[in-house]
Amino acid sequence: MGRAFEYRKAAKMKRWGNMSRVFPRLGRAIMMAAKEGGGDPESNAKLRTAILNAKAENMPKDNIDAAIKRALGKDAQTLSEITYEGKGPHGSLFFVECATDNNTRTVANIKSAFKKSGAEMLNNGSLDFMFSRKAVFEFAKTPDMDIEALELELIDAGLEEIEEEEGVVLVYADYTNFGSLSAAFDSLGITLTKATLERIANTPLSFSEEQMVDIEKVIEKIEDDDDVQAVYTNIA
Structure with a gap:
């Protein structure tokens, strides 16, 4: 599953081609999250995730802040x-x-x-x-990280599969367990580089x-x- 995810991500980025197409998509995700749950990422998990994913694609902080501001403005676009x-x-x-x-x-x-x-x-x-909606998390493997022990830690939070390749760890779960796994990563002090909902064939x-x-x-x-x-x- 991991290689398939990476293939889709690489193919998507190749098609998007440049930041003029990537950033508006990321901005809309931030806007929807902010409009739904407020502009504070500390109290809005959906916004926190959208910002995380935007940063993973090197979206500048100014762009992120502008998207949040647009979402909260009185003339905000409803998406x-x-x-x-x-x-x-x-x-x-x-x-x-x-x-x-x-x-x-x-x-x-x-x-x-x-x-x-x-x-x-x-x-x-x-x-x-034909498709299952999955929560997909990505983070870097640290030198002292025991993948088997981590798997046991995350099972109760809903983990279905964990893979590690070239220092990158991918975790998969049913989409309903997105929140519980996000909280588990927070409690374990693991810094995510990506947290998404994917539809996987x-x-x-x-x-x-x-x-x-x-x-x-x-x-x-x-x-x-x-x-x-x-x-x-x-x-x-």
């Missing part, structure tokens, strides 16, 4: 989270997460993106059984390089839309 599902070439599947202030515009844009790239939009709920598929060219076209077309926050696939 809602919405998901779309679709299927594409070679048995590929897509789960799209958006943050939008205009659902009508976003659904039209996503539907068009699917159609223009040779894919089709499905009814919401069609892929619920239950039956991932392997595709040839030629097939991947077609699939990447679909993903790129969808991610061209400014309202898109994340695209998940069944790529192995």
